[in-house]
Amino acid sequence: MMYRTNPKVYLVSRPQVDWEQIAAFLADEGLPEMPDSIRAGTDDANAIIEVSARLCYMSFGRGRRDIAAFIHNLLNSKDGSVFEHVNYGFVFTGVSRSLTHELVRHRAGFAYSQRSQRYVDETEGAFVLPPALVMEDPKRDGARAILEDALESAANSYARLVAELEAEIPRDGFDHATDRRKAIRQTARAVLPNATETKIFVTGNVRAWRHFIEMRAAPFADWEIRALAIEALALLRREAPLMFGDFEVSELADGTKVASPKYSKA
Ligand SMILES: Cc1cc2nc3c(=O)[nH]c(=O)nc-3n(C[C@H](O)[C@H](O)[C@H](O)COP(=O)(O)OP(=O)(O)OC[C@H]3O[C@@H](n4cnc5c(N)ncnc54)[C@H](O)[C@@H]3O)c2cc1C
Numbered sequence: 001m002m003y004r005t006n007p008k009v010y011l012v013s014r015p016q017v018d019w020e021q022i023a024a025f026l027a028d029e030g031l032p033e034m035p036d037s038i039r040a041g042t043d044d045a046n047a048i049i050e051v052s053a054r055l056c057y058m059s060f061g062r063g064r065r066d067i068a069a070f071i072h073n074l075l076n077s078k079d080g081s082v083f084e085h086v087n088y089g090f091v092f093t094g095v096s097r098s099l100t101h102e103l104v105r106h107r108a109g110f111a112y113s114q115r116s117q118r119y120v121d122e123t124e125g126a127f128v129l130p131p132a133l134v135m136e137d138p139k140r141d142g143a144r145a146i147l148e149d150a151l152e153s154a155a156n157s158y159a160r161l162v163a164e165l166e167a168e169i170p171r172d173g174f175d176h177a178t179d180r181r182k183a184i185r186q187t188a189r190a191v192l193p194n195a196t197e198t199k200i201f202v203t204g205n206v207r208a209w210r211h212f213i214e215m216r217a218a219p220f221a222d223w224e225i226r227a228l229a230i231e232a233l234a235l236l237r238r239e240a241p242l243m244f245g246d247f248e249v250s251e252l253a254d255g256t257k258v259a260s261p262k263y264s265k266a
Pocket of ligand 1 (some may be wrong): 105106107108215216220221222234
């Protein structure tokens with residue numbers, strides 16, 4: 001039996017500016033050249049926010065000169081729509097189906113691609129142990145044993161169901177072997193628990209990620225998704241400190257982490 005205890009978080013895509021096209025736009029509009037027009041310098045993420053915001057008022061070369069003050073003012077005044085132009089993509093693995101069920105409830109500004117339980121056989125799949133059962137202090141060996149017992153039983157039932165359906169479902173009636181395999185797996189997955197490990201590719205814009213982190217890194221969120229939100233925040237903060245630097249991370253008495261933003265729901 002394979003158990004996962006920590007999510008793996010890969011930041012796999014980030015925004016990129018075509019600076020030649022920005023220069024062409026400025027020249028065509030008779031606006032000041034860079035760097036006078038754009039205070040973000042060559043930071044792509046900041047520049048996308050600045051260009052989209054300045055375009056609204058055609059304020060290139062005017063107004064706030066400091067990019068940090070510029071972006072914080074947008075967050076503070078809840079001009080959140082410009083943050084939708086900047087997207088970051090993550091691959092999350094080692095997360096449970098219960099986590100991804102909560103994750104995909106976040107609709108606005110997110111795109112998802114998740115490992116299919118119809119196409120992919122789960123016989124060799126792994127399970128994610130809930131954080132409360134892997135904490136050293138307090139030890140919860142009794143509860144963990146009950147869970148592992150249930151997971152083993154579910155894995156066993158899944159394998160037996162696949163084998164039984166393989167024998168019972170006739171090959172004719174399916175144009176493609178893949179369709180038959182899907183019919184078997186979509187039935188057998190009925191016994192897979194919430195703890196089943198899954199992998200998901202999630203792309204979201206900055207406005208959406210900020211809202212996700214605010215909701216899911218909060219003390220009242222489930223511990224597993226909370227830990228994931230904290231990890232995603234750490235990577236996003238490194239990528240775009242001006243857009244995520246206002247989140248404050250702190251530790252609760254139980255040793256788990258939470259985060260809350262200075263600028264709520266932009
Ligand atoms: C601790 C916790 C417990 C939860 N418990 C439950 C539960 O028991 N049962 C349950 O069903 N869900 C539960 N949820 C999920 C929650 O209700 C939301 O579905 C989820 O957090 C996504 O939030 P959202 O809709 O704000 O996000 P998104 O879907 O990302 O939307 C972002 C924002 O866009 C706007 N928006 C998006 N779609 C629309 C729309 N169609 N119309 C108008 N405005 C829109 C809203 O302002 C919204 O806040 C829980 C969430 C948390 C954090």
